Amino acid sequence: MTSQRRSARTNPEPVLDVRDLRVTYRSGPALDGFSCTVAPGEIVALVGESGSGKTTAALAALALLPPAAQLSGTIRLAGQDVRGLRGEALRRLRGGAAGMVFQEPMTALNPLLTIGNQLAEAIRNHDPERRGRGGYREESLALLRRVGLREPDSRLRHYPHQLSGRQRQRVMIAMAIAARPKLIIADEPTTALDVTAGQQTLDLLDGSPALLALSEVVVDFGGRRALDSVSLTVHAGEILGLVGESGSGKTTVGNCALGLVAPHTGAVRVFGAPLPRGTGRRARAVRRRIGAVFQDPASSLDPRMTVAQTVAEPLAVHTRTARRQRLARVRELLDAVELPTAMLHRYGPELSGGQRQRVSLARALALEPDLLIADEPTSALDVSVQASVLELLGRLHHELRFGCLFISHDLAVVDSLCDRVAVMRSGRVVEQGPRAEVLRSPTHPYTRELLLSSPVPDPGQRRERRARRLSEADPAAPPRPAA
Incomplete structure (x- = not known):
């Protein structure tokens, strides 16, 4: 040990x-x-x-x-x-000085008491000044909201067996922090959970919430389910690659993160709080911390605005800097994305695809965001330009350390850039984890199919991949040839 x-x-x-x-x-x-x-x-x-x-x-x-x-x-x-402690003195120390999160919450929670009763007991034992059922209830609701449990009002009436393993673990964490202890002892708190739930539990214990967290998000478009219970997180300083075929729901995830699509059920949290709606002060404060680069720069750039106006727009909307200061910042940004200042007064249609995407990236980074949503930012570019934009994005990420949701259908691009990978199919996340594990040793059949279907220049590898696809699709087919 x-x-x-x-x-x-x-x-x-x-x-x-x-x-x-x-x-x-x-x-x-x-x-x-x-x-x-x-x-x-x-x-x-x-x-x-x-x-x-x-x-x-x-x-x-x-x-x-x-x-x-x-x-x-x-x-x-x-x-x-x-x-040296006994009785009441030891009980006060256990809750007030230290809380415990046990390995298996199903056995640690009392199956005969509701979640609300168990939380109220934890509060009452270590905060005797609080009186009345209403006080316990409000404190219990605040604890459940703090640990990110959806629909906390109804959860108070539930018994442990009515919650999932992930939800029970969140309740255990809420009970452990009820008395605001100086120390939390967590005994194998993620062993019984899947990878996503385990990471979310670690986020809660660590106290630095994910930049972006989608929890069981459902989105329907005209009777068609676009997202089906999607859960994923993006942490500070990391790039999460979201991959899948066209129509799998990747762009809808990005739009939910940007507040452009509201989920029917589930929760979208940014910087540890629910994503605000509308145009109020809080919504504007949150949006200035999020940058976006879209798939087609030709349609995302206003053709009536010059490069200088386009890049300076976030500064004009969210800050009170003078025009001269904004222009100086625009010059810095163009230099960062490796565009000459001679392009300041050009319009979008006068630029190449790669140049337009660099302008989009400069605009997205103008306010030094904590979170960047990049939706297929290189799919409209040729291979050589794509490589230079990816290199630029990687360099800027290394320098600025923003978190990034990188949406792509190109596994080679994701492999070169991302830290973790989530795989989507038909609106669901079917697999996610560290990049090397997902792309080298996938566990889901669909991920393996994507990898076998990705284009490679070598004819021999193409034939081998085709044989493997056919073999996995039809177990009765003849054995595939050796590599």
């Missing part, structure tokens, strides 16, 4: 300080000389194989080990000796 830590600011007193801890059961020792400290604001990872003592260490920190366990060593939590 080893520990890994993410550094925090220096603090003389750790939240948790375990020294030379030894735990022994009748069957033998579980911990032998374990020591660990956790500073305020720090995340310490305790890793090891099954049976190495990880859970024992977590339970010991809150004095939750069974009576048969024999302990030696010291455990100090928020400056108090855990081993």
Whole structure:
């Protein structure tokens, strides 16, 4: 068993300080000389194989080990000796100083009590000043909203078995943070969850919310389901590639992220809060943090505006900078996207496709957004221009570290640029994960089909891929030839 830590600011007193801890059961020792400290604001990872003592260490920190366990060593939590506390003092310390998120929420939650009753109990136990059912209810609703649980009013009336694993885990996190503890101990909180739910749980525990989070989003167009329970996230500094064939729903996802399409059910959150509608102050403040590059720059650029006017438009709408300052910023942006300032006074129709897309990129980055939505930004370009635009986008991402939802049908482009990949088919996300895993070792048949269908210049590889497609489509077909 080893520990890994993410550094925090220096603090003389750790939240948790375990020294030379030894735990022994009748069957033998579980911990032998374990020591660990956790500073305020720090995340310490305790890793090891099954049976190495990880859970024992977590339970010991809150004095939750069974009576048969024999302990030696010291455990100090928020400056108090855990081993010296009993009764009410220990109960207050458990909730007020530290909360616990257990591995399997189905067994940790009481199956006989509603979610609302269990949350109210957690609040009442550690906040006795709150009185009245209404106070508990409002606090419970606030906790469920904070952990991103949809329809919190109805969830309060539900029992644990009526929730999914992901939803139960969110309830457990809400209970753990109910008393605003200084420390959260999470024991394998993502083991029983799928990849998407696991990542969302880690986001909640980490406290830095995803830049973009779609949760079970459904969109219907004229009786046709365009998006069917789509869930995905984009984190700060990463590029998520969204791939799939035409009509799979990729562009609709991007439009939902930009607020151009409202979901019928589900939630779209940006920067940790619901995406605002309308033209109010908050909506404008959120939109200035989001940039967009669309598929066809010829239609997304106003032909009546010069390059200078186009790039300066976000500055004119969202800032109060003077005209001279805006022009200086436009020159900087044109230099960043490698366009000569001689193009300042040209109009869109006077530019090539690659030049128009560079102008679109300059406009999208004018306000230094935290999130960029790029919808097929290179599909209308020839191969050589496409490569230069991708290189430019990669360089700007490295310099500015914005998060990006990169929508494309070209797997080679996604492979060259993205950190993670989500695969869509018929309005659903069928697979997502790290780029290397999804594109090298796909688990879903549709992803494998996409990879086998992607164009390659070598005739031999094309024949081999065709044979593999036919073989996977018809198991009774003759074996495919060796590579």
